[in-house]
Amino acid sequence: MRLVLVSAIALQAFVFAPAAYAAGSGGSTAPKPTNTTKKCLFGRVYDEAAGRCVKPNKSNFTEDQLYDAVRELAYDGQYENAQGVLRVMDQEDDRVQTYWGFTYRKMGELELASTFYQKAIETNPDNILARSYMGQGFVAEGKTELAIAQWREIKARGGEGTWAETSLREAIRTGLTYSY
Numbered sequence: 249m250r251l252v253l254v255s256a257i258a259l260q261a262f263v264f265a266p267a268a269y270a271a272g273s274g275g276s277t278a279p280k281p282t283n284t285t286k287k288c289l290f291g292r293v294y295d296e297a298a299g300r301c302v303k304p305n306k307s308n309f310t311e312d313q314l315y316d317a318v319r320e321l322a323y324d325g326q327y328e329n330a331q332g333v334l335r336v337m338d339q340e341d342d343r344v345q346t347y348w349g350f351t352y353r354k355m356g357e358l359e360l361a362s363t364f365y366q367k368a369i370e371t372n373p374d375n376i377l378a379r380s381y382m383g384q385g386f387v388a389e390g391k392t393e394l395a396i397a398q399w400r401e402i403k404a405r406g407g408e409g410t411w412a413e414t415s416l417r418e419a420i421r422t423g424l425t426y427s428y
Contacts, residue, residue, distance in 0.1 A: 279320040291332035293317045304333045311337060318347050327351040342372040346381060353385045361385055376402045380412035384425040387416075395420050 283294035288301035349364030383398035
C-alpha cells in the first residue's frame with residue numbers, strides 16, 4: 249500500500265510539472281541538419297575539408313565530430329548509419345555506449361539497449377543522458393517505477409532542470425519518448 253501511495257505522489261509531481269525544454273542531447277534543441285543528413289548516403293559523413301561525403305574514421309574526424317554525426321543521424325532516424333559511425337569510435341566512451349543503447353532502443357532491441365545503457369552508467373555513474381534514455385525505454389515498456397527511479401537518480405546527480413531530467417519527466421507524464 250505504501251508503494252502505491254509513493255507512486256501516486258511521485259506521478260502527481262510529473263502531471264503538474266511544466267515542460268522546460270525541447271528534447272536534445274544534453275541541450276535544449278534538436279541537432280541541426282548538416283550535409284551529413286542532407287547529402288550523404290550509406291552512413292557517410294560530410295568532411296568539410298575534403299568537401300565531400302566520406303566513410304567516417306578517426307583520421308579525418310575528432311571524437312566530438314563523430315559524436316555529432318551520430319546524434320544527427322539518430323535524430324534523422326538513420327539508426328543503422330549512426331551505428332556505422334559508432335563502430336569507428338572509442339567503445340569505452342560512455343557517450344558511445346549511450347548512443348549504442350539509444351539506437352538499439354529505437355530499433356526495437358530493448359534488451360540490448362538496456363545492456364548498453366547499463367555499461368554507460370557503469371563507466372560513468374553521472375551519465376544522466378544514459379539514465380534518461382534508459383528511463384524512456386522503461387516508459388515505453390510500461391515500467392514506470394523503474395523510470396521514476398532513473399529520474400530520481402538524475403536529480404540526485406545534479407541533473408535537475410537539464411534536458412535529461414525534463415525529457416524523462418515528460419516521458420513519464422505523457423508516455424511519449426524522444427528521438428534524440
